[in-house]
Amino acid sequence: MTRKRKWGTAILSVTLAASLAACGSNSNSPANEPASNNAGSGGDSKPVTLTMWGGVPGEAGPQAVVDAWNTENPGVQVKYERFVNDDAGNLKLDTALTTNQNIDLYVTYNLPVLVKRVEAGNALDLNSYGDYNIDEKMGEDAKAWKVKDSYYGMPTKKNVSFVWLNKNALDEAGLPVPPLDWNMADLQKYAKALTKEKRYGYVMDMSAYNSIFDGTNAGSGYTKADGSSNLDDPNVKKAYETLYNMQHTDKSMLALGEQLTSKLPTDAAFLKGEAAMLGAGEFVFRSANNLKDFPHDFQIAFAMIPKVSADQSNFKYPGGLGDIISINPKSENKDKAWEFLKWYADGGMKPLAAGGRIPASKDADVGAALDTLLGGNKAGYDVKSLEEVVLGKFPTFTVTLPQQVVDARREEYEKFFTKSQSIDDTMKNTAQRHNDFVKNSK
Amino acid sequence: MNWNRKQGLTGYLFILPNMIGVILFFIIPALFSLGMMFTNYKYTSPDIKFTGLDNLTRLFKDPIFYQSLENTAIFLAAVPISIALAFFVALALNQNVYLKSMLRTMYFLPYITSGVAVSFVWMLLFQPSQGIINNVLRSIGIANPPGWLSTTDTSMFAIDIIWIWFLLGYNMIIYLAALQEVPQEMLEAARIDGASRWRTVVSVIFPLVSPSTFLLLITGLISSMKTFGMIQAVTQGGPGNSTTILSMYVYQNAFRYYEMGYASAISWVLFAIIFIITMIQWVGQKKWVHY
Numbered sequence: 001m002t003r004k005r006k007w008g009t010a011i012l013s014v015t016l017a018a019s020l021a022a023c024g025s026n027s028n029s030p031a032n033e034p035a036s037n038n039a040g041s042g043g044d045s046k047p048v049t050l051t052m053w054g055g056v057p058g059e060a061g062p063q064a065v066v067d068a069w070n071t072e073n074p075g076v077q078v079k080y081e082r083f084v085n086d087d088a089g090n091l092k093l094d095t096a097l098t099t100n101q102n103i104d105l106y107v108t109y110n111l112p113v114l115v116k117r118v119e120a121g122n123a124l125d126l127n128s129y130g131d132y133n134i135d136e137k138m139g140e141d142a143k144a145w146k147v148k149d150s151y152y153g154m155p156t157k158k159n160v161s162f163v164w165l166n167k168n169a170l171d172e173a174g175l176p177v178p179p180l181d182w183n184m185a186d187l188q189k190y191a192k193a194l195t196k197e198k199r200y201g202y203v204m205d206m207s208a209y210n211s212i213f214d215g216t217n218a219g220s221g222y223t224k225a226d227g228s229s230n231l232d233d234p235n236v237k238k239a240y241e242t243l244y245n246m247q248h249t250d251k252s253m254l255a256l257g258e259q260l261t262s263k264l265p266t267d268a269a270f271l272k273g274e275a276a277m278l279g280a281g282e283f284v285f286r287s288a289n290n291l292k293d294f295p296h297d298f299q300i301a302f303a304m305i306p307k308v309s310a311d312q313s314n315f316k317y318p319g320g321l322g323d324i325i326s327i328n329p330k331s332e333n334k335d336k337a338w339e340f341l342k343w344y345a346d347g348g349m350k351p352l353a354a355g356g357r358i359p360a361s362k363d364a365d366v367g368a369a370l371d372t373l374l375g376g377n378k379a380g381y382d383v384k385s386l387e388e389v390v391l392g393k394f395p396t397f398t399v400t401l402p403q404q405v406v407d408a409r410r411e412e413y414e415k416f417f418t419k420s421q422s423i424d425d426t427m428k429n430t431a432q433r434h435n436d437f438v439k440n441s442k
Numbered sequence: 443m444n445w446n447r448k449q450g451l452t453g454y455l456f457i458l459p460n461m462i463g464v465i466l467f468f469i470i471p472a473l474f475s476l477g478m479m480f481t482n483y484k485y486t487s488p489d490i491k492f493t494g495l496d497n498l499t500r501l502f503k504d505p506i507f508y509q510s511l512e513n514t515a516i517f518l519a520a521v522p523i524s525i526a527l528a529f530f531v532a533l534a535l536n537q538n539v540y541l542k543s544m545l546r547t548m549y550f551l552p553y554i555t556s557g558v559a560v561s562f563v564w565m566l567l568f569q570p571s572q573g574i575i576n577n578v579l580r581s582i583g584i585a586n587p588p589g590w591l592s593t594t595d596t597s598m599f600a601i602d603i604i605w606i607w608f609l610l611g612y613n614m615i616i617y618l619a620a621l622q623e624v625p626q627e628m629l630e631a632a633r634i635d636g637a638s639r640w641r642t643v644v645s646v647i648f649p650l651v652s653p654s655t656f657l658l659l660i661t662g663l664i665s666s667m668k669t670f671g672m673i674q675a676v677t678q679g680g681p682g683n684s685t686t687i688l689s690m691y692v693y694q695n696a697f698r699y700y701e702m703g704y705a706s707a708i709s710w711v712l713f714a715i716i717f718i719i720t721m722i723q724w725v726g727q728k729k730w731v732h733y
Contacts, residue, residue, distance in 0.1 A: 087698045094486050094700075116700065120486035257592030260681055262569050404699055415682035420594040440500060 055085030219314030282356030
């Protein structure tokens with residue numbers, strides 16, 4: 001027994017150590033050298049150090065952002081720490097916040113998590129500063145991030161979800177870049193036409209699955225007039241069925257079950273030419289601009305996420321704003337953190353554009369960000385569709401469903417797409433679990 | 443202080459470092475979670491309300507809880523299967539076979555490799571369209587091989603296969619040690635009495651190694667019930683919730699939804715189940731374990 005336990009402990013500790021090491025490996029990216037140009041300033045003020053936690057690896061932009069700030073502001077040095085934006089990583093951040101581990105600023109990526117942090121008293125009400133009008137700067141979409149009618153975090157980037165197209169494959173099949181208001185029937189047709197041996201017509205990132213369903217529900221409402229769940233909206237059902245047919249009848253789309261078990265990196269599949277179209281978002285730019293690791297010689301064009309049916313007038317597009325930066329109310333340097341945050345939002349974040357993060361602020365230079373975004377690879381993109389889709393203005397939404405319901409919906413549609421539950425049961429169970437959740441959380 | 447007391451005190455001093463650890467990191471948290479079970483405590487939320495048995499009533503009405511209970515039962519089936527396999531492998535390796543030590547090492551290897559890394563290899567093997575397993579099945583004429591991890595009907599069995607393989611090496615090592623202890627004269631006596639090989643195994647060897655079987659059964663069931671990493675790495679409980687076992691459901695509620703109260707309730711139910719199963723075995727062992 002003891003032997004078993006010892007082995008168990010040894011293995012556990014090794015795995016733990018390994019996973020912790022993996023989590024931490026990025027957080028210790030090169031320490032900032034103290035700014036060298038503070039020789040002239042008087043020796044009386046010691047530089048303040050702010051710590052910022054974010055989910056983007058330091059080398060993918062944030063380090064360049066804080067380096068730029070640190071050079072300009074020798075008195076206020078910012079240190080960037082990376083956390084992995086998953087359950088374990090967010091838990092780590094929440095623990096650090098509640099136990100007061102000197103975090104001054106941190107980034108939140110979805111609304112339910114932000115609400116939790118506000119309830120826990122871990123986010124400063126930014127409306128207490130009168131000198132920066134978030135509504136005016138960030139536009140209409142910012143409102144979705146208000147909690148208790150106030151901003152407890154500043155949305156800083158534009159979220160864009162769209163379909164990546166292999167333009168060469170489209171040309172080969174004689175298909176034009178699809179119009180902005182295309183629908184799922186068109187998508188199915190395109191996917192079928194683009195499928196050939198060793199190439200799927202369409203592959204969808206796991207995050208994009210939800211976008212289509214959320215787009216419908218954001219328009220028609222997550223609940224019906226009587227307060228019961230609307231997750232069984234007929235258009236959602238139709239979207240499920242179309243995707244099912246693409247996966248199992250046309251075989252023009254990678255089946256969900258297979259995607260889950262192979263943990264397929266969808267961006268790599270698209271860039272390697274194994275998929276002609278990819279439903280994803282701006283985060284793929286990080287790979288698409290990296291011609292060394294993801295060499296590809298085709299031009300990339302863009303299409304909107306398709307709405308479900310042609311006559312659907314209230315479909316909303318996944319998007320809105322993202323990267324919500326909050327200030328820790330327990331920070332000793334709240335005002336300094338605020339100064340940094342304003343600078344960051346109004347253009348300081350530009351180096352992040354290389355990874356697809358386009359500033360949301362109207363005062364930021366979007367053109368310059370776009371240049372960074374395209375890297376040295378302008379010819380690799382179809383600029384017309386890029387401008388229409390990536391920079392276009394559409395009715396958008398931010399996901400407001402609680403995590404539990406998002407997960408319940410996913411579990412139910414996974415059963416459907418892996419053929420172990422009928423469409424009607426899927427719709428029924430999804431709505432049922434949504435209703436149960438609402439009842440339980442009262 | 444007399445000699446006996448002194449001796450006793452020294453003994454306590456020796457176990458003190460370990461006891462401090464157990465109290466700090468095991469007993470106190472366990473009691474804490476027992477208390478949490480009766481509250482609506484959420485990890486980040488400052489207000490905690492006493493909710494009585496609400497968490498338990500919610501639990502017994504929760505379909506996902508029953509689903510994970512069922513999954514746990516299927517998962518536990520891996521333990522006896524693996525023990526039986528290990529017994530026969532150990533029997534074979536206990537004789538003079540070629541490459542004995544190499545084979546022993548091979549069987550034990552899974553146990554000392556990183557579970558997560560190995561799980562990923564299994565995922566590749568199980569891959570439905572290009573995985574080795576299904577390619578072999580197709581080449582021997584099975585047109586529609588199972589989807590393994592990719593469908594809700596087969597995923598739990600695929601997980602079982604990985605787990606059987608993972609436990610095999612350790613079970614085998616324990617059996618090999620036990621088989622060394624089987625007295626040669628008994629085997630000889632059986633042979634003289636005209637017992638067949640199979641009869642010897644069933645009536646002599648198996649009863650003589652039964653304490654090891656019992657040990658493996660208890661430790662195997664307990665550790666399997668607490669397994670988390672392997673399944674998290676392979677399927678994260680999916681597709682659907684077809685591979686969510688109780689320990690994963692606890693994790694999901696605690697660290698994904700921050701529902702600490704509810705998660706505590708599930709983990710105490712899990713504890714009760716482990717406790718009852720172990721008690722049943724403890725009582726049952728009198729019938730078949732021979733010391």
